[in-house]
Amino acid sequence: MKRIFRFLLKCCVWFVILTVLWVVIYRYIPIYYTPLMAIRSFENTEKSSTFKHNWVDIEDISIHLQKAVICSEDQKFINHNGFDIEAIEKAYENNKKSKRIKGASTISQQTAKNVFLWPNRSWLRKGLETYFTFLIEKLWSKERILEVYLNSIEMGNGVYGAEAASQHWFGTSAKGLNINQSAAIAAILPNPRRYKAQPATSYISARKQWIIKQMGFYGPLKFPKKDDENSKH
Secondary structure (H helix, E strand, O other): OHHHHHHHHHHHHHHHHHHHHHHHHHOOOOOOOOHHHHHHHHHOOOOOOOOEEOOOOHHHOOHHHHHHHHHHHOOOOOOOOOOOHHHHHHHHHHHHHOOOOOOOOOHHHHHHHHHHOOOOOOHHHHHHHHHHHHHHHHHOOHHHHHHHHHHHOEOOOOEEOHHHHHHHHHOOOHHHOOHHHHHHHHHOOOOOOOOOOOOOOHHHHHHHHHHHHHHHHHOOOOOOOHHHHHHHO
16 A cells, blocks of 8 residues: 555656646747647548648737637636636536536636647546646746637637637738727637638627627736736735
8 A cells, every 4th residue: 555655646746747847848938739739630530621820929919819808708817816716606506507508717727728638528627627727827927828828729610829810710910900800709719610700690790799898898908927916826
């Protein structure tokens, strides 16, 4: 039993060391390929399937798209510590009553899942997602989390990240997106393999207008300094 315990303890220690090192490295380098992209490439075996992804720094992503995504996906992103407790409680109560499952994942959680893990639902993956969310919130800035998120998420079938999506949907760079184009891309994020930013259906058009209204309420986008973030935690 002692040998088993020591072996398990060593495994846990090495797991923490390696994952922390992994997260620290990803704090500084562009992330060109993720587990999600690999999984999708195996799922899309048709010859006509596409893969589009171009990493760009956050300075080269329109502030309109940054705000649109925050207003659409996680309006408390700047202030929370990786988890929106109120949203989790609401989702839990809804899921007890309704067959339609609602999620409460923050941008930080989605980033952890897309970059370090796999998309399938399971208790193991959810536990690891919580762990990696904690790490990136501690070791990355909010600006870095958003930068990685905007470069790694699906924004179309086989289209990943802001630059590829901007070129795919509107024939422009991520930096050149206007407010309407940004809101259209943010509007399809709940199901980017099904919805289209252009031409937009009535549902996407209505969702786009809601996002633009939320952007007006939100005000200027200001990232806290890392010292300020740590003081909140």
